[in-house]
Amino acid sequence: MSAPQAPAERRAPVARIRGLRRFTTAPEPRQERCELCGVSVTEGGHRHLVDTEKRALACACTPCALLFERPGAADGRFRTVPDRYLSDPDHRLDDGAWELLQIPVGVAFFFRNAALDRLVALYPSPAGATESELDPDTWQTVLGTSRLAALLEPDVEALLMRRTEGRAECYLVPIDICYELVGRMRLLWQGFDGGAEARADLQAFFAHVEGRARTQEKRKPR
DSSP states (O other): OOOOOOOHHHHHHHHHHHHHHHHHSOOOOOOOBOTTTOOBOOSTTOEEEEETTTTEEEEEOHHHHHHTTSTTGGGGSEEEOOOOOEEOTTOOOOHHHHHHTTOSSSEEEEEEETTTTEEEEEEEETTEEEEEEOOHHHHHHHTTTSTTGGGOOTTTEEEEEEEETTEEEEEEEEHHHHHHHHHHHHHHOBTTTBHHHHHHHHHHHHHHHHHHOEEOOOOOOO
16 A cells, blocks of 8 residues: 655645755766767876867877877868967067057967868967957968977977967967866956956966976077
């Protein structure tokens, strides 16, 4: 024999309490999975691929990331994002050169789109990544003399630049951290100039990049 049911007016408070738990209980952290093989990935084993067809980043486990480090794997659709950070302290930009880029803020990153065979310039904004196309002459004038420009891998690396206090910094970085920066600025941005919290986060971000970057030495003449 089944247990007698409580009257509806007595069951309702219990139902309401159960329904409220989803608002008062902290959600469990989402388990990241490799978007190619489906295996769960830990933070230390988390890599990224660039899907060159969709122009998007994909999460990958270490074995899948190593697989797509080989040139031509999967007909070149997926490319593993490298983890190298390089700096070129000798590359100087004056205000006139920066103005040629037509970037209204002091931070931008540039990568070469292999499918379109052109350079793409983006900068963070409250709306996300804002794109500004560069013509070849501008690219050569502003960035072409940097040693890092010759090393830039299409689609998976970027030249990250910041102009502050009358000087410009230039780094070669994995492209995924540039999109991470865009997301952080979009989340923290307040008011016209971003606000104190966004500026502090930007300073910490570049301190991290500078700490990881290895200086690209000049080639000695033969």
